[in-house]
Amino acid sequence: MVSVLVAALTGCGGGSTDVPGGIDISSGSQHLNLVAYATPKIGFDVVLPAFRQIPQGSDIGFSQSYGASGDQSRKVARGLPADVVNFSVEPDVTRLVKADVVDKDWQTQFPNNSVPFGSVVALVVRQGNPKNIRTWDDLLKPGVEVITPNPGSSGSAKWNLLAPYAAKSNGGADPQAGLDYITKLVRDHVKVLPKSGREATSAFHQGQGDVLISYENEAIMLSRKNATAAPADRIDYLLPETTFKIENPVAIVNTSSNKPAARTFVDYLFSPAGQELWAKAGFRPVDPAVVSATANLFPGHIAKLWTIADLGGWKLVDKELFGSDGAITKIYNEEVGG
Known part of the structure; x- marks a missing residue:
């Protein structure tokens, strides 16, 4: 008989999601809400501070929410503030399309069917x-x-x-x-x-x-x-x-009040610099050049x-x-x- 895991687990890591590695990522005249499934937090903890080091991202602050992919998707469908979503599976984005929260053509808005890693x-x-x-x-x-x-x-x-x-x-x-x-x-x-x-x-x-x-x-x-x-x-x-x-999609929420900033951020996820950071965090990149350059990171x-x-x-x-x-x-x- 299976027992449901009810103990509080350290799933999303310790500390504030606004200060990964002690680096403040919340400040800025522009602000984005990132809602994602749980496992890529370790990647975003590196990617977000790096994004804020480039001119296009220096004035964009972030709030983050991490959890089970299906649960996160349902929360956004019910109104959880979000500008960018990153889920484990495509159907969790499809749910938001049905809720008129994500555009129907979301998979054509970015490379690789909007799968950055x-x-x-x-x-x-x-x-x-x-x-x-x-x-x-x-x-x-x-x-x-x-x-x-x-x-x-x-x-x-x-x-x-x-x-x-x-x-x-x-x-x-x-x-x-x-x-x-x-x-x-x-x-x-x-x-x-x-x-x-x-x-x-x-x-x-x-x-x-x-x-x-x-x-x-x-x-x-x-x-x-x-x-x-x-x-x-x-x-x-x-x-x-x-x-x-495994293919983990990203999408911009169409109710976002700052779509240009959201697009700038998602573009960075697909950039060579962003792709290299994902690879170093243990996620398989999708850019062919980065895939080749980081192949040694993925033995087996x-x-x-x-x-x-x-x-x-x-x-x-x-x-x-x-x-x-x-x-x-x-x-x-x-x-x-x-």
């Missing part, structure tokens, strides 16, 4: 990999406890589940095989339901679970802490040979990288797998009570 699905294990986890099948070994967020609130949970679903269904060619795997995983191995990818990382770091399904960038973040972490807190991570490409061999396009796109996937009547939603309702 992304990741791949990785497996995080305890140092030394004591459970000998190598493949998706290894997650179904008796006694292996898996940490992954609740897809009802978390975009990262959807990516996490799509990776083994695509691997086992051969890119959707045999959907029942993919769903059979997800059923076994959720029923027998998922014991807690964090709300967001960052909360899932915190739960794993606090000692819960044997394997964390996560973004590669979260795995990189944890691995960088190994040198100063207690032995019991040190981790290893691996990329399954068959895994999934991937034999097959499935994409959301391979499964028919988010409109189809979200309806068939994650919507109110979706197949994976039904699995969660039946196995863990939603």
